[in-house]
Amino acid sequence: MNLFLNLMSESAEPSVIDRLLSYTGDAEKSVAQQQISDPDYWGSVGIITVTGILVVFLILAILIFFFWLMGTLFKAVDKSKKKKQEAAAAAKAQEAVQKAVEAPVVEEAAEVEDDGELIAVISAAIAAYTDDEGFTIKSVRKHEGKRARSAWSAAGITENTRPF
Amino acid sequence: MEIFANTVKGLIDGSGFMGLTWQNGLMILLSFVLFYLAIKKQYEPLLMLPIAFGMLLTNLPNAELYHSYLWDPATNPYFAPEYIEQGSNVIVEFTKHTSLDYGRVLHEGGLLDMLYLGVKLGIYPPIIFLGIGAMTDFGPLIANPKSFLLGAAAQGGIFFTFLGACLLNLTGIADFTLKEAGSIAIIGGADGPTAIYLTSKLAPQLLGPIAVAAYSYMALVPVIQPPIMKALTTEKERQVKMGQLREVSKLEKVVFPIAVTIIVSLIVPSAAPLVGVLMFGNLMKESGVCGRLVNTAQNELMNIITIFLGITVGATAVAENFLSPKTLFIIALGLIAFCVGTACGVLLGKLMYIISGKKINPLIGSAGVSAVPMAARVSQKVGAQSNPSNFLLMHAMGPNVAGVIGSAVAAGVLLSVLG
Incomplete structure (x- = not known):
C-alpha cells in the first residue's frame, strides 16, 4: 500500500519507481540487470500493471457514465419534443376533420359517378394499360382538383419529359 | 597523373562499398523483405513501404542521412x-x-535526422491522430457507451505484455529495462501512432522493431483474431443478433469530443497530446463548419506526415539497434500482446453477453484492440460466418473507436509512470 501511495503521489521524496528509473548501468551490470536486482522491482512491476489496468478502466467508466447520462437526457428531450409535435399535429388534424365535416355534403354525392358505360370504358382502359385483369373498380370520382393546366403548359411538360 | 589517381582513390574510399559491413548488408536484405510484405502482400503498405525505404537508406554506409x-x-x-x-x-x-x-x-544532422525531429519531439503521431479524429465517426460509441468497457478490456494485452517482458528478464536471455518493457507492451494497443509516440519518449532505440512489429500485426489482424474469437465463444453466442443502434443527434456528436478531452486530460494529462488532438480533429468534422480544415487534416496533412513518420521510423533501424536478440523478443511479445488483448476483449464481451441477458454478441469485444476499422470488420466477418444475416459491423465500431481512446489512455499512464 505504501508503495502504491508512493507511486500515485508526487512527493518530494523520490519514489521507488523513480529510483528504479534512475539506474544508468555500469560495466558489470546493464540498466535492466540493476533494476531487476532491486528488492522493490517486482512490487513496482506488479503495481504498474495493476494501476495501469485500473486507471484505463476508471477513465473509460467515467466516460460511460457521462455519455450514458447525456444519452438519457437527450432521449428525454427528444421525447418531450416529439410529444409536443404530436400534440400540435393532432390539433391540426382535428381542425381539418372539423372543416371536412362542415363542408357541404352535396358535393361529395355529386362526385361519385354511377354511370355504367363510363365505368366500363375506364376499366377497359386500365386493363389495356396494365395488362392485368385481376382488379375491381370500387368508385369513380370526378377530379375536382385545382385548375387544370392550360394546353400550352401541358404541351410543354410533355415535350420536356418525353424521354423519360 | 598523380592527381587523377588520388582523386579516383578518394572516390573509391568514400564510396559505400568500402564502409559496407555484413550487418549493413543484412539490414538492407531485411528491408527487401519489408518491401515484399508492403508491395506484394500489402501489409499496411502506406507505412510499411516508407519504413522499409528508411531502413534501406539508413543502412547505406557513408550516405550520412541518419546518425544514431x-x-x-x-x-x-x-x-x-x-x-x-x-x-x-x-x-x-x-x-x-x-x-x-x-x-x-x-x-x-542529415536529411533524415532533420525529419526525425518530428518523431523525437512528439509531433508526427499527434498530427496523424488529428487526421484519424477527422475521419472517425464516434456515433456508434455514443449510441452505446457500454462499448467503452470493451475498449478498455482489450488494453489488458498491453499490461499483460509489460509483465511478460519483465518476467522474460528472469530467464536471463533478455534484458529489458522498465521503459523498454512499457514500449514493447504498447504494441498490444494495436495503434501505430500511439506505439511510436510512447516508444519515442521511453525507448527510442527500439523504435524500428516496435513500429515494424506493430504495423505487421495490425495488418495480420484478420489472421490472428478469428481463431482466438472462435475458441473463446460458442456457436450460439456468435449467432446473437444485436438490436438497431439509436440515432445520435448532432449536438451529442459535438459535445462528445469536448467532454472526452476534458475528462481524459484532467485525469491523465500525459495522454492529452494524443487524445486532445484526436478529439480536435473529430470536433472539426462533427461541427460541420470547418470543411476545408477537415479535408486537409484527413488527406494532405495526414499523407505528408505519414511519409515523414514512416521513413524516419525506418531510419532508426540501424544495424546495431536492430540486429540484436531483443528484436526477436519484441516480435514474439508483440504477438502475445495482440492475442491477449483480443482474448480480454472477447472474454469481457462474454461477461456482458451473460449480464445483458444474451443481447450482446461477444464477438464485438475483439474489436476493442483499436486497429480501426480492420478489427471491426473481423468481428462482422466472424459473426456472419455463424449467422449470415447478422450485421455486427456498426456494433463493433463502438468498441473499436473506444479502443483508440483506450490505448491512448494506456500510453498516457505508462508515460506518466515510466517517463
Whole structure:
C-alpha cells in the first residue's frame, strides 16, 4: 500500500519507481540487470500493471457514465419534443376533420359517378394499360382538383419529359 | 597523373562499398523483405513501404542521412551553461543534462535526422491522430457507451505484455529495462501512432522493431483474431443478433469530443497530446463548419506526415539497434500482446453477453484492440460466418473507436509512470 501511495503521489521524496528509473548501468551490470536486482522491482512491476489496468478502466467508466447520462437526457428531450409535435399535429388534424365535416355534403354525392358505360370504358382502359385483369373498380370520382393546366403548359411538360 | 589517381582513390574510399559491413548488408536484405510484405502482400503498405525505404537508406554506409549517435544522450549529451558572477568576471559552468543536444543535431544532422525531429519531439503521431479524429465517426460509441468497457478490456494485452517482458528478464536471455518493457507492451494497443509516440519518449532505440512489429500485426489482424474469437465463444453466442443502434443527434456528436478531452486530460494529462488532438480533429468534422480544415487534416496533412513518420521510423533501424536478440523478443511479445488483448476483449464481451441477458454478441469485444476499422470488420466477418444475416459491423465500431481512446489512455499512464 505504501508503495502504491508512493507511486500515485508526487512527493518530494523520490519514489521507488523513480529510483528504479534512475539506474544508468555500469560495466558489470546493464540498466535492466540493476533494476531487476532491486528488492522493490517486482512490487513496482506488479503495481504498474495493476494501476495501469485500473486507471484505463476508471477513465473509460467515467466516460460511460457521462455519455450514458447525456444519452438519457437527450432521449428525454427528444421525447418531450416529439410529444409536443404530436400534440400540435393532432390539433391540426382535428381542425381539418372539423372543416371536412362542415363542408357541404352535396358535393361529395355529386362526385361519385354511377354511370355504367363510363365505368366500363375506364376499366377497359386500365386493363389495356396494365395488362392485368385481376382488379375491381370500387368508385369513380370526378377530379375536382385545382385548375387544370392550360394546353400550352401541358404541351410543354410533355415535350420536356418525353424521354423519360 | 598523380592527381587523377588520388582523386579516383578518394572516390573509391568514400564510396559505400568500402564502409559496407555484413550487418549493413543484412539490414538492407531485411528491408527487401519489408518491401515484399508492403508491395506484394500489402501489409499496411502506406507505412510499411516508407519504413522499409528508411531502413534501406539508413543502412547505406557513408550516405550520412541518419546518425544514431546524435539521438543517444550518452553520446550526444546536452551541457547547460550556468553563468556565475564573480566580482567583475562572469564564469560559465556547464552541467551535463540527461537530454539531447539538439543544437548538435541541427549542425551535424542529415536529411533524415532533420525529419526525425518530428518523431523525437512528439509531433508526427499527434498530427496523424488529428487526421484519424477527422475521419472517425464516434456515433456508434455514443449510441452505446457500454462499448467503452470493451475498449478498455482489450488494453489488458498491453499490461499483460509489460509483465511478460519483465518476467522474460528472469530467464536471463533478455534484458529489458522498465521503459523498454512499457514500449514493447504498447504494441498490444494495436495503434501505430500511439506505439511510436510512447516508444519515442521511453525507448527510442527500439523504435524500428516496435513500429515494424506493430504495423505487421495490425495488418495480420484478420489472421490472428478469428481463431482466438472462435475458441473463446460458442456457436450460439456468435449467432446473437444485436438490436438497431439509436440515432445520435448532432449536438451529442459535438459535445462528445469536448467532454472526452476534458475528462481524459484532467485525469491523465500525459495522454492529452494524443487524445486532445484526436478529439480536435473529430470536433472539426462533427461541427460541420470547418470543411476545408477537415479535408486537409484527413488527406494532405495526414499523407505528408505519414511519409515523414514512416521513413524516419525506418531510419532508426540501424544495424546495431536492430540486429540484436531483443528484436526477436519484441516480435514474439508483440504477438502475445495482440492475442491477449483480443482474448480480454472477447472474454469481457462474454461477461456482458451473460449480464445483458444474451443481447450482446461477444464477438464485438475483439474489436476493442483499436486497429480501426480492420478489427471491426473481423468481428462482422466472424459473426456472419455463424449467422449470415447478422450485421455486427456498426456494433463493433463502438468498441473499436473506444479502443483508440483506450490505448491512448494506456500510453498516457505508462508515460506518466515510466517517463
